[in-house]
Amino acid sequence: xxxxxxxxxxxxxxxxxxxxxxxxxxxxxxxxxxxxxxxxxxxxxxxxxxxxxxxxxxxxxxxxxxxxxxxxxxxxxxxxxxxxxxxxxxxxxxxxxxxxxxxxxxxxxxxxxxxxxxxxxxxxxxxxxxxxxxxxxxxxxxxxxxxxxxxxxxxxxxxxxxxxxxxxxxxxxxxxxxxxxxxxxxxxxxxxxxxxxxxxxxxxxxxxxxxxxxxxxxxxxxxxxxxxxxxxxxxxxxxxxxxxxxxxxxxxxxxxxxxxxxxxxxxxxxxxxxxxxxxxxxxxxxxxxxxxxxxxxxxxxxxxxxxxxxxxxxxxxxxxxxxxxxxxxxxxxxxxxxxxxxxxxxxxxxxxxxxxxxxxxxxxxxxxxxxxxxxxxxxxxxxxxxxxxxxxxxxxxxxxxxxxxxxxxxxxxxxxxxxxxxxxxxxxxxxxxxxxxxxxxxxxxxxxxxxxxxxxxxxxxxxxxxxxxxxxxxxxxxxxxxxxxxxxxxxxxxxxxxxxxxxxxxxxxxxxxxxxxxxxxxxxxxxxxxxxxxxxxxxxxxxxxxxxxxxxxx
Amino acid sequence: xxxxxxxxxxxxxxxxxxxxxxxxxxxxxxxxxxxxxxxxxxxxxxxxxxxxxxxxxxxxxxxxxxxxxxxxxxxxxxxxxxxxxxxxxxxxxxxxxxxxxxxxxxxxxxxxxxxxxxxxxxxxxxxxxxxxxxxxxxxxxxxxxxxxxxxxxxxxxxxxxxxxxxxxxxxxxxxxxxxxxxxxxxxxxxxxxxxxxxxxxxxxxxxxxxxxxxxxxxxxxxxxxxxxxxxxxxxxxxxxxxxxxxxxxxxxxxxxxxxxxxxxxxxxxxxxxxxxxxxxxxxxxxxxxxxxxxxxxxxxxxxxxxxxxxxxxxxxxxxxxxxxxxxxxxxxxxxxxxxxxxxxxxxxxxxxxxxxxxxxxxxxxxxxxxxxxxxxxxxxxxxxxxxxxxxxxxxxxxxxxxxxxxxxxxxxxxxxxxxxxxxxxxxxxxxxxxxxxxxxxxxx
Numbered sequence: 002x003x004x005x006x007x008x009x010x011x012x013x014x015x016x017x018x019x020x021x022x023x024x025x026x027x028x029x030x031x032x033x034x035x036x037x038x039x040x041x042x043x044x045x046x047x048x049x050x051x052x053x054x055x056x057x058x059x060x061x062x063x064x065x066x067x068x069x070x071x072x073x074x075x076x077x078x079x080x081x082x083x084x085x086x087x088x089x090x091x092x093x094x095x096x097x098x099x100x101x102x103x104x105x106x107x108x109x110x111x112x113x114x115x116x117x118x119x120x121x122x123x124x125x126x127x128x129x130x131x132x133x134x135x136x137x138x139x140x141x142x143x144x145x146x147x148x149x150x151x152x153x154x155x156x157x158x159x160x161x162x163x164x165x166x167x168x169x170x171x172x173x174x175x176x177x178x179x180x181x182x183x184x185x186x187x188x189x190x191x192x193x194x195x196x197x198x199x200x201x202x203x204x205x206x207x208x209x210x211x212x213x214x215x216x217x218x219x220x221x222x223x224x225x226x227x228x229x230x231x232x233x234x235x236x237x238x239x240x241x242x243x244x245x246x247x248x249x250x251x252x253x254x255x256x257x258x259x260x261x262x263x264x265x266x267x268x269x270x271x272x273x274x275x276x277x278x279x280x281x282x283x284x285x286x287x288x289x290x291x292x293x294x295x296x297x298x299x300x301x302x303x304x305x306x307x308x309x310x311x312x313x314x315x316x317x318x319x320x321x322x323x324x325x326x327x328x329x330x331x332x333x334x335x336x337x338x339x340x341x342x343x344x345x346x347x348x349x350x351x352x353x354x355x356x357x358x359x360x361x362x363x364x365x366x367x368x369x370x371x372x373x374x375x376x377x378x379x380x381x382x383x384x385x386x387x388x389x390x391x392x393x394x395x396x397x398x399x400x401x402x403x404x405x406x407x408x409x410x411x412x413x414x415x416x417x418x419x420x421x422x423x424x425x426x427x428x429x430x431x432x433x434x435x436x437x438x439x440x441x442x443x444x445x446x447x448x449x450x451x452x453x454x455x456x457x458x459x460x461x462x463x464x465x466x467x468x469x470x471x472x473x474x475x476x477x478x479x480x481x482x483x484x485x486x487x488x489x490x491x492x493x494x495x496x497x498x499x500x501x502x503x504x505x506x507x508x509x510x511x512x513x514x515x516x517x518x519x520x521x522x523x524x525x526x527x528x529x530x531x532x533x534x535x536x537x538x539x540x541x542x543x544x545x546x547x548x549x550x551x552x553x554x555x
Numbered sequence: 556x557x558x559x560x561x562x563x564x565x566x567x568x569x570x571x572x573x574x575x576x577x578x579x580x581x582x583x584x585x586x587x588x589x590x591x592x593x594x595x596x597x598x599x600x601x602x603x604x605x606x607x608x609x610x611x612x613x614x615x616x617x618x619x620x621x622x623x624x625x626x627x628x629x630x631x632x633x634x635x636x637x638x639x640x641x642x643x644x645x646x647x648x649x650x651x652x653x654x655x656x657x658x659x660x661x662x663x664x665x666x667x668x669x670x671x672x673x674x675x676x677x678x679x680x681x682x683x684x685x686x687x688x689x690x691x692x693x694x695x696x697x698x699x700x701x702x703x704x705x706x707x708x709x710x711x712x713x714x715x716x717x718x719x720x721x722x723x724x725x726x727x728x729x730x731x732x733x734x735x736x737x738x739x740x741x742x743x744x745x746x747x748x749x750x751x752x753x754x755x756x757x758x759x760x761x762x763x764x765x766x767x768x769x770x771x772x773x774x775x776x777x778x779x780x781x782x783x784x785x786x787x788x789x790x791x792x793x794x795x796x797x798x799x800x801x802x803x804x805x806x807x808x809x810x811x812x813x814x815x816x817x818x819x820x821x822x823x824x825x826x827x828x829x830x831x832x833x834x835x836x837x838x839x840x841x842x843x844x845x846x847x848x849x850x851x852x853x854x855x856x857x858x859x860x861x862x863x864x865x866x867x868x869x870x871x872x873x874x875x876x877x878x879x880x881x882x883x884x885x886x887x888x889x890x891x892x893x894x895x896x897x898x899x900x901x902x903x904x905x906x907x908x909x910x911x912x913x914x915x916x917x918x919x920x921x922x923x924x925x926x927x928x929x930x931x932x933x934x935x936x937x938x939x940x941x942x943x944x945x946x947x948x949x950x951x952x953x954x955x956x957x958x959x960x961x962x963x964x965x966x967x968x969x970x971x972x973x974x975x976x977x978x979x980x981x982x983x984x985x986x987x988x989x990x991x992x993x994x995x996x997x998x999x
Contacts, residue, residue, distance in 0.1 A: 027739045059705035106731035109700030140698035326874050354791055362839040366799035373761050
């Protein structure tokens with residue numbers, strides 16, 4: 002992530018050149034302009050360069066022009082579109098995509114996403130099979146195809162290296178993104194915040210007085226073995242590994258000089274490395290366990306599962322009410338309310354009013370604005386008396402009928418959709434029927450990423466569409482999801498693809514994806530013999546989504 | 556397209572038109588491509604039937620010529636020579652400046668293409684409303700928000716707001732982009748005008764309210780909140796806004812008062828527990844906690860008394876008890892805690908009741924290191940037996956565990972617990988006494 006520290010820039014020494022590496026946001030332009038104008042006023046002459054990443058927006062130029070600094074600043078673009086976070090994970094590092102598109106309806110980043118896709122297509126394309134679901138997906142796909150046509154010939158006749166492309170919008174499945182994560186990598190992200198593939202472990206983890214920044218990817222052999230595992234397996238695994246490691250160390254007791262020399266030169270470094278990684282991860286596990294016990298994680302998970310399954314809704318609502326009353330955490334309380342709303346197709350008006358009032362009382366009255374945002378995005382809604390009008394109807398009603406009537410379904414409805422989670426869940430068997438205990442050590446389906454309680458909707462959709470090679474038989478689901486799907490197969494390209502590349506699937510998440518979904522799909526890949534590559538606008542989790550919607554800094 | 560190769564060559568090589576200027580950053584390939592595109596599109600212009608028919612009216616009033624091709628002055632003189640009239644009035648003709656200047660004449664789709672590529676593009680030629688709207692529609696059709704916003708910037712500058720609003724009202728995608736753009740540049744006035752025009756009263760109210768976040772000074776913020784009260788919020792939201800104002804008003808008074816008290820140094824509570832932060836802009840529950848902490852005994856009449864807060868903001872019993880408990884427990888004021896739960900029934904007997912469940916009370920007491928006797932008392936009040944046992948075991952309330960096991964007639968559990976208590980302690984003796992009692996019919 003590009004962080005421009007816009008604190009006061011007092012230079013001890015006069016620097017004749019200033020260079021800004023920024024996101025193309027208007028407030029950044031105002032800052033730069035402010036600086037330039039201040040210099041002009043003070044009679045300082047400097048050279049200024051602004052490097053926009055990933056691209057410059059016209060609105061930015063407008064502001065520079067307006068502020069009278071357009072001629073003083075030279076502009077460049079750094080078209081940074083993809084950051085490989087791991088062997089199978091590419092990120093566009095655009096967390097703002099979520100809020101800008103799903104809350105404000107601004108399509109400014111669609112082009113950026115398309116550029117990233119285009120880059121991959123020129124390197125590995127073309128893609129014989131394309132599937133997708135979601136409004137943003139549809140627009141991105143159209144724009145991408147247009148771009149491909151304009152720059153034709155670049156991929157013609159090439160052998161496809163990736164057999165399938167799957168695009169989806171984050172709002173096709175909000176529920177999964179809001180669940181607490183229990184696979185190791187997801188848990189680390191939820192607890193410590195993984196940024197750009199690395200995490201800062203504080204003193205409580207490193208058992209020293211220093212923090213440690215750790216790169217988390219497949220290169221970390223220890224991490225790679227535990228990242229997709231359910232947390233209940235991790236500690237045991239690490240302990241076992243620690244014992245093995247100790248045993249290896251102990252071997253040196255019986256060694257002679259020659260063997261010792263060999264040991265030190267060949268194995269010791271590797272062992273030490275492994276030891277270091279192990280202690281970091283064991284420390285992380287301990288820290289996580291301590292935090293979760295304190296938060297009464299067990300109770301929380303129980304409530305989430307109840308919401309997903311549709312049982313004990315009143316109890317869950319009481320739990321949420323208590324959570325708010327105790328001022329536990331503004332983000333967590335919000336997340337639970339959204340989960341309730343999404344799984345129940347909106348809160349009943351009485352609950353909506355009462356929970357909202359309690360939230361405002363516990364966390365601050367200014368969160369009135371947060372609630373308005375969540376309603377617009379469809380994350381926290383109120384069940385309307387009678388059916389909700391569709392966006393089209395409401396538009397028409399506003400034009401045709403009395404303006405007062407149009408107030409009921411105001412413009413809020415245009416972006417939001419009905420959730421229909423239960424119906425979809427039934428149709429896609431998202432809640433596994435389990436006889437006896439669900440074995441987390443040997444998971445049998447993708448539900449393991451949520452302790453066997455729930456198969457992530459997004460992953461299930463991908464699984465089904467890939468199996469059917471189309472959306473056939475899923476019409477009802479698509480209708481319930483209330484958005485458009487796409488499927489496009491180019492047989493001429495498919496014929497050129499090798500069987501190996503046909504097993505390679507590029508999944509594109511527009512709006513962010515979670516580590517749980519990545520783990521679930523990696524599992525699916527192992528089961529079905531696919532290999533997934535993930536391209537996301539950013540890696541996300543429930544906290545990030547809630548923070549993006551929060552009008553007030555929590 | 557059904558051009559012949561010859562035609563293409565002709566256009567490619569012709570020099571009838573001014574040269575194009577491209578940005579220097581372009582490489583040769585894209586320059587060529589762009590030239591090709593530009594030239595191909597020129598066909599449209601030249602072949603296009605001119606929009607306006609030109610009416611030539613001579614001195615006698617008779618219409619003379621019909622179509623005039625741009626750039627060709629032949630017809631004009633031809634027309635003139637046909638007129639028999641002698642005197643020459645100034646002819647109505649197209650303004651000279653309007654003759655097409657090919658270097659800058661991009662069609663909407665070409666303009667949008669240029670905008671997508673981030674090229675400098677003057678949109679000035681789109682002067683008629685129709686042209687402007689065609690450009691906008693083209694921008695929307697390519698789904699690129701950057702382009703849509705660029706076109707909107709132009710429209711905002713060249714259209715009156717009424718016309719702009721009217722046109723955008725029926726174009727949802729463009730409308731969303733304009734709203735977001737106005738938010739980002741902080742053009743609050745135009746944004747509110749827009750909401751007013753669209754009759755989106757709630758968004759209007761919320762947008763105005765949002766501004767309070769930019770006001771740091773408490774007094775000014777309070778004054779601003781006052782202006783928000785009459786706005787067209789929904790009924791519930793109006794109440795929330797009113798509460799927000801009232802809360803800040805109270806907090807300002809309390810803060811001023813307490814700051815004074817604290818600096819005077821006479822009040823014990825402030826001496827023992829100096830304030831760590833100001834109460835301004837804190838949520839209501841936090842304010843209540845603060846009030847229960849520092850002003851618990853105050854009468855209802857004062858602004859800082861907890862009871863006053865409860866009444867003014869209609870705080871439900873549950874929330875009130877929870878908060879008061881937390882505050883008094885923190886101060887280790889066990890008598891106050893007691894009083895919170897003690898009620899007298901109609902016979903005059905005291906009884907303990909809680910609107911929040913005693914297990915919750917126990918947890919809060921434990922968090923604040925309450926002595927075991929106090930904990931024990933409240934654990935005993937937990938209704939659910941399993942929870943009671945769990946909590947008692949967790950917090951080492953031996954008597955409760957023992958008594959509960961006895962009540963449950965669970966010998967095994969009692970035996971198991973015996974090993975957990977200290978050897979030779981009173982608890983051990985008690986357990987033994989119970990185990991040896993012949994009166995109890997153990998179930999296991």
